[in-house]
Amino acid sequence: MLHRTLLFPLLAVAVSAAALAPLAASAASEYHFAPTEAGVTRHPDHARLDPSRDRVVAELKTARNQPAWSAVSRGAPWPVARTGQPATREAVEAEAIKAMREGTIPSGER
Numbered sequence: 001m002l003h004r005t006l007l008f009p010l011l012a013v014a015v016s017a018a019a020l021a022p023l024a025a026s027a028a029s030e031y032h033f034a035p036t037e038a039g040v041t042r043h044p045d046h047a048r049l050d051p052s053r054d055r056v057v058a059e060l061k062t063a064r065n066q067p068a069w070s071a072v073s074r075g076a077p078w079p080v081a082r083t084g085q086p087a088t089r090e091a092v093e094a095e096a097i098k099a100m101r102e103g104t105i106p107s108g109e110r
Contacts, residue, residue, distance in 0.1 A: 030047035031040045063069060068079050087095075100107035 030043050030045075032043060032046070033039065034041040066072075068076075072078050096105070099105045
């Protein structure tokens with residue numbers, strides 16, 4: 001028989017898991033508990049639509065062909081693609097000064 005010091009924590013974990021199981025199941029379902037006579041309400045927009053295996057394999061092949069795949073597969077964040085031309089140093093400084101004068105960002109002066 002289990003020792004008394006082990007029995008209580010195991011019993012508490014089992015009771016907690018049993019109490020939270022319906023909540024976890026209802027989160028991914030299109031049916032949710034309701035305080036009505038029916039007991040449940042249906043929300044079709046909450047239904048999970050799993051992608052097909054073919055779609056997942058195709059997306060994986062596309063991702064593996066990206067130049068950054070080797071770094072990303074080792075834990076690096078996926079690089080963000082550039083959009084448009086980068087701003088010049090003068091444009092960034094002018095924008096910062098304008099924001100400081102408008103009070104949008106602190107100017108460092110008090």
